[in-house]
Amino acid sequence: MTDQSEYTPPKIWTWDKESGGKFANINRPVSGATHEKELQVGKHPLQLYSLATPNGVKVTIMLEELLALGHSGAEYDAWLINISEGDQFGSGFVGANPNSKIPALMDHSGSKPVRVFESGSILMYLAEKFGEFLPAGGTARTETLSWLFWQMGSAPYLGGGFGHFYAYAPFKMEYPIDRFAMEVKRQLHVLDTHLADKTYMAGDTYTIADMAVWPWYGGMVKGVLYDAAEFLQVDEYKNVRRWADQLGDRPAVQRGRMVNRPFGELSSQLHERHDASDFDTRTQDKLQGSEEE
Numbered sequence: 249m250t251d252q253s254e255y256t257p258p259k260i261w262t263w264d265k266e267s268g269g270k271f272a273n274i275n276r277p278v279s280g281a282t283h284e285k286e287l288q289v290g291k292h293p294l295q296l297y298s299l300a301t302p303n304g305v306k307v308t309i310m311l312e313e314l315l316a317l318g319h320s321g322a323e324y325d326a327w328l329i330n331i332s333e334g335d336q337f338g339s340g341f342v343g344a345n346p347n348s349k350i351p352a353l354m355d356h357s358g359s360k361p362v363r364v365f366e367s368g369s370i371l372m373y374l375a376e377k378f379g380e381f382l383p384a385g386g387t388a389r390t391e392t393l394s395w396l397f398w399q400m401g402s403a404p405y406l407g408g409g410f411g412h413f414y415a416y417a418p419f420k421m422e423y424p425i426d427r428f429a430m431e432v433k434r435q436l437h438v439l440d441t442h443l444a445d446k447t448y449m450a451g452d453t454y455t456i457a458d459m460a461v462w463p464w465y466g467g468m469v470k471g472v473l474y475d476a477a478e479f480l481q482v483d484e485y486k487n488v489r490r491w492a493d494q495l496g497d498r499p500a501v502q503r504g505r506m507v508n509r510p511f512g513e514l515s516s517q518l519h520e521r522h523d524a525s526d527f528d529t530r531t532q533d534k535l536q537g538s539e540e541e
């Protein structure tokens with residue numbers, strides 16, 4: 249590895265397989281399947297293929313919230329896609345999401361299966377299908393979608409930018425860590441200012457905007473992302489913390505966090521979910537994941 253302060257890009261970039269860092273083994277400069285593997289299909293119309301990262305958790309929170317409201321049509325099978333083992337490059341998964349990233353949803357309730365990918369698109373799809381958590385019109389709908397799209401555009405700076413260079417890169421580099429720490433603090437300040445006089449992201453109503461923002465920025469202020477709470481002094485963002493705690497107390501949010509989770513404390517893991525009773529019948533035998541995040 250060269251001294252990064254002296255790096256001059258070559259005329260033509262080439263793929264350096266030895267670049268290192270967590271996830272280097274699954275990164276490639278091309279898309280598409282690396283192997284044949286059909287997706288499993290369970291008994292419910294909704295089939296989710298995911299992992300309990302912040303992007304995955306958005307969707308399982310939504311499904312659990314819909315079920316909590318009594319929408320039995322939101323019953324779902326959640327299959328584990330282990331991204332560090334390359335499950336996202338199986339042919340079946342690539343058919344569900346050509347971008348090879350979790351989460352991906354297949355809806356088998358119609359005459360032909362419908363694929364939905366991108367967590368924001370999945371949240372909107374489910375909100376419209378069940379008529380919940382997305383106001384039908386007016387300012388509240390616009391505000392919900394503005395914050396949903398804000399999250400989709402902003403979180404890559406938090407995850408792919410700050411998280412990557414602070415936690416996953418093969419060595420620490422001051423320039424990108426400074427650049428993305430500044431941006432993440434600015435984003436947290438945007439949220440803190442917005443939430444100063446609001447209960448939820450879109451005002452008085454709990455919406456898919458909350459479900460999208462919470463796993464990332466709620467996780468940040470609760471200190472569960474990248475072990476960076478002290479570095480970023482997240483205690484400053486008191487309104488975000490109040491909102492994050494309030495959402496974290498919701499039983500559906502707590503269930504949603506557990507689905508497709510093969511890491512963390514064993515008591516927080518539910519690798520696959522096929523039935524509401526799976527939350528109660530988990531046994532230590534089924535929980536073979538690592539306790540590492």
Ligand SMILES: N[C@@H](CCC(=O)N[C@@H](CS)C(=O)NCC(=O)O)C(=O)O
Nearest residue numbers: 274301303331349350351366367368
């Ligand atoms: N914009 C996408 C991002 C999804 C995403 O980045 N998923 C990550 C996990 S959080 C993933 O599957 N990574 C696997 C890979 O990059 O190969 C969404 O919100 O759905």
